[in-house]
Amino acid sequence: MALVNEHFLKLSNNYLFSDIAKKVNAFKVSHPKERVISLGIGDVTQPLCPAVIEAMHKAIDEMSKKETFRGYGPEHGYDFLREAILKNDYLSRGIHLDISEIFVNDGAKSDTGNIQEILRWDNSIGVTDPIYPVYIDSNAMIGRAGVFENGRWSSVTYFPCTAENNFTPQLPDHRVDMIYLCYPNNPTGTVLSKDELRKWVNFALRNESVIFYDSAYEAYIRDENIPHSIYEIKGARKCAIEFRSYSKTAGFTGVRCGYTVIPKELQAVTLDGKPVELNHLWERRQSTKFNGTSYISQRAAEATYTPEGREQTRKTIDYYMGNAEIMHQALNKLGFTVYGGKNAPYLWVKTPIGMDSWKFFEQLLYGAGIVCTPGVGFGPSGEGYIRFTAFGNREDVEEAMKRIGEWMK
Numbered sequence: 001m002a003l004v005n006e007h008f009l010k011l012s013n014n015y016l017f018s019d020i021a022k023k024v025n026a027f028k029v030s031h032p033k034e035r036v037i038s039l040g041i042g043d044v045t046q047p048l049c050p051a052v053i054e055a056m057h058k059a060i061d062e063m064s065k066k067e068t069f070r071g072y073g074p075e076h077g078y079d080f081l082r083e084a085i086l087k088n089d090y091l092s093r094g095i096h097l098d099i100s101e102i103f104v105n106d107g108a109k110s111d112t113g114n115i116q117e118i119l120r121w122d123n124s125i126g127v128t129d130p131i132y133p134v135y136i137d138s139n140a141m142i143g144r145a146g147v148f149e150n151g152r153w154s155s156v157t158y159f160p161c162t163a164e165n166n167f168t169p170q171l172p173d174h175r176v177d178m179i180y181l182c183y184p185n186n187p188t189g190t191v192l193s194k195d196e197l198r199k200w201v202n203f204a205l206r207n208e209s210v211i212f213y214d215s216a217y218e219a220y221i222r223d224e225n226i227p228h229s230i231y232e233i234k235g236a237r238k239c240a241i242e243f244r245s246y247s248k249t250a251g252f253t254g255v256r257c258g259y260t261v262i263p264k265e266l267q268a269v270t271l272d273g274k275p276v277e278l279n280h281l282w283e284r285r286q287s288t289k290f291n292g293t294s295y296i297s298q299r300a301a302e303a304t305y306t307p308e309g310r311e312q313t314r315k316t317i318d319y320y321m322g323n324a325e326i327m328h329q330a331l332n333k334l335g336f337t338v339y340g341g342k343n344a345p346y347l348w349v350k351t352p353i354g355m356d357s358w359k360f361f362e363q364l365l366y367g368a369g370i371v372c373t374p375g376v377g378f379g380p381s382g383e384g385y386i387r388f389t390a391f392g393n394r395e396d397v398e399e400a401m402k403r404i405g406e407w408m409k
């Protein structure tokens, strides 16, 4: 009989959001008249902007005619999009990249999960904690994370980010080969300054580690001094891979498009010390396992860089950040300690009187009909916090804040 990859059995049976959905459904069954407001899952609510819709319609029309029909595209993405990325996302910040360093994909989840394949299974890994679960789980699937015991993976180095250290991860006292950073952060909504990010880049250069830098939320940065790209830091090209996505930037969670940057200077070594370009390995991997992102999605992504596209996506981001501001003020007024939400669409809220995350989740659900995400679902340092997203409709956000206020009385 065929043998399974037993590393999969070490993963917890349920994905965090299916546990939440179960509890919400149980509540709905016992409270059929109550309208539940979700500020839980990190999905957007506002429709695609007109510039994107127009580009998609046009792309579909091209697909409908023999002369302009497109079949398989290049695995690494069409040059029209890669060029737009170079120019708008990097050159505009003084970062010079080559087109061959950009890999267009169907969203950042695939690449943040798959990228670990190009490094040996016995490299050590480190992640900020709490964190987007994809990084650890994808490593657990090939055995790199060890075993899960008492809420922790035995072979993972956790860099705790809590109120006590102002959500600023401290460098480990030992070498870590693969480091995952996500800024602006999901779930805490906090950011890393240039000086702090520089410490990580220098650590990686000293230890010859690779940093996997997920900047899916860079478009939400308001503060001018916060880096949007890790390549704003000197030396990062030699040690970092960056992931971006149009999901949160332009509402592409259902359209699917993102990209990964792997500079040619970034190398890792074979067991006998021979350097290898990671760009080359990833290209090889992608051309075998990936057949490109749909032409329509890529034309849609390109449209986000036109003057109209920029203006319109900016407006939607402003709308979400307006939600974040309303939530921040309301929760503060009610006496909650609130973090994040200034340069990211997430608010990270301390549970009252040291209550645990799941308990507060249930109280909020049963007391006010509001769904949040329990912080501990993102890692051990998330215990004692809950996450609210700012991706809701304005009316729902206002109603939710009103309900929490009434419930608190």
Ligand SMILES: *Cc1c(COP(=O)(O)O)cnc(C)c1O
Pocket (backbone or CB within 6 Å): 042, 106, 107, 108, 109, 110, 132, 182, 186, 214, 216, 244, 245, 246, 247, 248, 252, 253, 257, 258
């Ligand atoms: C939403 C999100 C992404 C984007 O995922 P897509 O697959 O591009 O939709 C990536 N990283 C983090 C941390 C996210 O929260």
